[in-house]
Amino acid sequence: MNGSTSFYSTEEEFRQYLMRASYYTILQKSLVSLVPSDSKVILDLGTGTGSTAMRVARKCRQGIVHATDIRQEILQLAEDIAKREDIPNIHFAQADMDRLGEYLQASKLQPDLMTALYSFHHVADPLENKQRVVNEMYAGLKKGGKVIIAGLYVELDPKDPGYAAAIEQQYLMRCEEAYISVFWAVLREMLDAGKSLEDTLNRASQVAEYSKTSELNAMRGAISRAKAEVPEYLVTRQQMRQIFENAGFRILLFKPINDIGEAVLLAGK
Ligand SMILES: C[S@@+](CC[C@H](N)C(=O)[O-])C[C@H]1O[C@@H](n2cnc3c(N)ncnc32)[C@H](O)[C@@H]1O
Numbered sequence: 313m314n315g316s317t318s319f320y321s322t323e324e325e326f327r328q329y330l331m332r333a334s335y336y337t338i339l340q341k342s343l344v345s346l347v348p349s350d351s352k353v354i355l356d357l358g359t360g361t362g363s364t365a366m367r368v369a370r371k372c373r374q375g376i377v378h379a380t381d382i383r384q385e386i387l388q389l390a391e392d393i394a395k396r397e398d399i400p401n402i403h404f405a406q407a408d409m410d411r412l413g414e415y416l417q418a419s420k421l422q423p424d425l426m427t428a429l430y431s432f433h434h435v436a437d438p439l440e441n442k443q444r445v446v447n448e449m450y451a452g453l454k455k456g457g458k459v460i461i462a463g464l465y466v467e468l469d470p471k472d473p474g475y476a477a478a479i480e481q482q483y484l485m486r487c488e489e490a491y492i493s494v495f496w497a498v499l500r501e502m503l504d505a506g507k508s509l510e511d512t513l514n515r516a517s518q519v520a521e522y523s524k525t526s527e528l529n530a531m532r533g534a535i536s537r538a539k540a541e542v543p544e545y546l547v548t549r550q551q552m553r554q555i556f557e558n559a560g561f562r563i564l565l566f567k568p569i570n571d572i573g574e575a576v577l578l579a580g581k
Pocket of ligand 1: 357358359360361362363364365380381382383386407408409410428429430431434435
């Protein structure tokens with residue numbers, strides 16, 4: 313497992329850590345539960361290994377999910393998983409969220425649902441750039457359509473005094489949550505599978521430690537933003553609400569799912 317970047321690049325890496333972290337699983341469940349099952353054209357942005365997009369595809373049997381990511385190699389992996397899991401109504405395509413309008417025009421897609429789990433924060437600073445992308449979302453969405461963005465939020469703007477200290481405090485809590493939730497998830501799985509207690513404890517500690525390191529890397533991305541190897545352009549919930557309202561969306565729901573920063577936004581056109 314390579315802890316140097318917050319972009320996982322193998323299925324194993326994703327399964328070892330992210331899929332077992334309490335905040336990822338709850339966020340994903342919350343997003344999927346908000347998906348209208350009669351959605352026809354669904355666009356998933358920053359799909360990664362496609363875990364969320366595939367769950368959405370299973371829920372929307374009459375629809376087709378267009379699962380997009382900027383990285384071709386992760387799309388290949390996601391496509392292999394979808395084939396192996398026999399999910400026919402999902403299609404993978406390379407697309408840069410930062411150029412959403414262009415992608416929608418070129419692909420002639422008019423989605424009735426757009427989803428993004430832990431990916432919208434990759435749209436770069438400044439805030440005006442995120443505003444432009446959300447305006448393009450609104451323009452490209454079918455009338456009556458919905459957008460569900462599930463992700464992480466911070467308390468302060470980077471220009472506010474105390475931003476770095478606030479991020480550090482938030483990520484210390486995230487590191488603890490990552491360690492504890494992943495440790496216990498691995499422990500349960502291995503003991504259930506009949507592994508020895510010694511092997512289980514060693515493995516659970518190793519994966520939990522890796523999870524903590526990944527959160528620490530993400531913290532650096534959130535503090536240094538454009539200067540980081542993998543920037544995390546996190547915004548506050550107030551900024552996100554404002555951007556969506558400015559674009560013309562109705563905010564139908566915008567609720568935290570825990571006290572370490574995750575929240576789900578459901579907006580309608
Ligand atoms: C944490 S992962 C997303 C997890 C995924 N949505 C899921 O449900 O498991 C973030 C993804 O966003 C992608 N990404 C980063 N910048 C992007 C961009 N500008 N456009 C599209 N995808 C991007 C990364 O390649 C990465 O796969």
